Ligand SMILES: *[C@@H]1O[C@H](CO)[C@@H](O)[C@H](O)[C@H]1NC(C)=O
Ligand SMILES: *[C@@H]1O[C@H](CO)[C@@H](O)[C@H](O)[C@H]1NC(C)=O
Ligand SMILES: *[C@@H]1O[C@H](CO)[C@@H](O)[C@H](O)[C@H]1NC(C)=O
Ligand SMILES: *[C@@H]1O[C@H](CO)[C@@H](O)[C@H](O)[C@H]1NC(C)=O
Ligand SMILES: *[C@@H]1O[C@H](CO)[C@@H](O)[C@H](O)[C@H]1NC(C)=O
Ligand SMILES: *[C@@H]1O[C@H](CO)[C@@H](O)[C@H](O)[C@H]1NC(C)=O
């Protein structure tokens with residue numbers, strides 16, 4: 290009986306400790322040519338309703354910009370500082386004093402990620418990894434911050450072997466001397482296992498064993514669904530299978546009550562010739578489905594009641610990162626704050642919601658009569674009072690230089706200006722409403738981000754109105770297509786005369 294009561298208490302405490310609603314956060318890498326200022330980055334986070342971020346360091350100006358925003362922050366000990374911290378309690382205490390104590394409570398630091406994928410990317414530091422965590426922890430205890438700030442270390446899932454079926458997974462035994470004390474530390478401090486989960490790489494390395502749909506959370510035909518023959522659990526996506534593999538690998542070492550926090554997951558939107566599945570569509574599908582999955586609080590087949598909060602990798606495309614082309618294309622946003630693609634999140638709750646659900650745009654019909662489109666374009670830029678200066682030569686929306694593209698910009702600006710009122714996207718029948726964001730490159734369309742057009746104040750790319758130009762509409766359409774059209778028309782009439 291006593292045992293049963295104890296067990297019940299134990300089970301209750303497990304479910305209580307990870308029962309809160311799951312959330313979505315983002316990683317903020319800074320290998321970006323024109324890295325936005327911390328203030329601009331925080332403005333983007335606010336506009337996108339992002340409440341959780343992970344930094345790869347503990348940059349002071351970023352932590353100051355995040356102060357009093359309510360945004361919860363994971364700071365990181367970079368790998369190159371790990372050896373020092375793991376070898377000296379004083380160095381660790383000093384790091385915590387400078388990078389954490391100096392900023393709380395105004396900046397809401399909720400966790401410290403000590404190193405990044407240390408076992409796989411910096412194995413020579415593995416022997417001091419757990420000491421580093423312990424030294425950081427004791428500095429937090431001394432400052433009475435250990436309740437609100439958790440200490441952990443993000444692991445690569447490549448240390449989990451035989452990960453399918455999940456019930457047979459175990460940690461690479463080479464690392465047992467580190468994993469056992471690490472898990473003991475996480476358990477005794479009430480922390481979580483930080484895990485970087487990349488179905489993209491699992492899929493890439495699987496030699497077609499893993500179907501793309503399974504990696505992307507797309508529905509599978511029942512005969513293709515993965516079933517764990519030991520547990521009879523059905524897996525509908527790689528993400529869940531990997532998380533369950535991690536639970537089983539932990540239980541193999543006798544740890545059954547440590548929750549998992551996914552510190553990185555994502556999909557690249559562009560890659561080199563050997564990375565054909567790094568596309569905007571796949572990245573959008575993966576991240577949209579991942580966000581919906583996480584925010585639905587579904588848990589995994591093994592732990593259906595245990596939510597798995599997840600940080601998307603990553604906020605910005607990091608164009609300065611070396612390696613395969615995909616390496617610089619994991620971001621949700623360009624450095625100017627424009628979305629790389631528009632997430633499909635209808636019904637997913639509040640994160641990113643206002644910018645990406647129910648967005649509609651007004652576009653010119655590409656098969657409509659060009660002369661009528663031109664007339665409507667001239668009207669929009671003139672009597673319609675749309676600021677058409679971004680269409681001028683050398684400005685962000687001058688390319689592609691044809692009447693349909695230019696009219697689409699102007700029609701949409703008018704439509705958004707009129708609050709999408711009925712009839713404001715008609716233009717005598719040459720315009721129609723779409724949910725696909727027509728923004729391209731640095732040409733941002735009104736209505737595509739933030740509450741009204743541009744995401745980050747100060748990075749709006751549309752130039753100020755140049756009054757010397759505002760009277761002449763022909764400049765909004767700089768020759769190219771229209772000239773060819775006129776020439777073609779002249780040729781045709783010449784032919785008719787002949
Ligand atoms: C998003 O929209 C919801 C409902 O319309 C609103 O309550 C919330 O404040 C909005 N969030 C942002 C960041 O604008
Ligand atoms: C920080 O975030 C935690 C978790 O949501 C919350 O309980 C706490 O009140 C926040 N602290 C501050 C100072 O905002
Ligand atoms: C490490 O330093 C903390 C204060 O930061 C102290 O409380 C703790 O006892 C020290 N631990 C060791 C092993 O020296
Ligand atoms: C286990 O880890 C060691 C050390 O990194 C590595 O050499 C070995 O290849 C790994 N084993 C497997 C099966 O991946
Ligand atoms: C959301 O959760 C419900 C109940 O747990 C489940 O039936 C449904 O399939 C989940 N939806 C998604 C998209 O995961
Ligand atoms: C999105 O549009 C649908 C259909 O028009 C509507 O039912 C839903 O409430 C809208 N959602 C938001 C968040 O505005």
Ligand SMILES: *[C@@H]1O[C@H](CO)[C@@H](O)[C@H](O)[C@H]1NC(C)=O
Nearest residue numbers: 705706735736740741742743
């Ligand atoms: C965007 O919103 C701000 C503040 O609500 C407003 O002042 C500004 O005029 C808006 N800009 C556009 C292009 O609608």
Ligand SMILES: *[C@@H]1O[C@H](CO)[C@@H](O)[C@H](O)[C@H]1NC(C)=O
Nearest residue numbers: 328329332745746747748749
């Ligand atoms: C945006 O920038 C303009 C011009 O620099 C400035 O006047 C305005 O106050 C800024 N708005 C916000 C919300 O920061």
Ligand SMILES: *[C@@H]1O[C@H](CO)[C@@H](O)[C@H](O)[C@H]1NC(C)=O
Nearest residue numbers: 681752753754755756757758
């Ligand atoms: C307006 O545009 C013209 C032609 O592009 C340029 O010469 C002039 O300097 C611009 N004026 C302003 C105020 O930007």
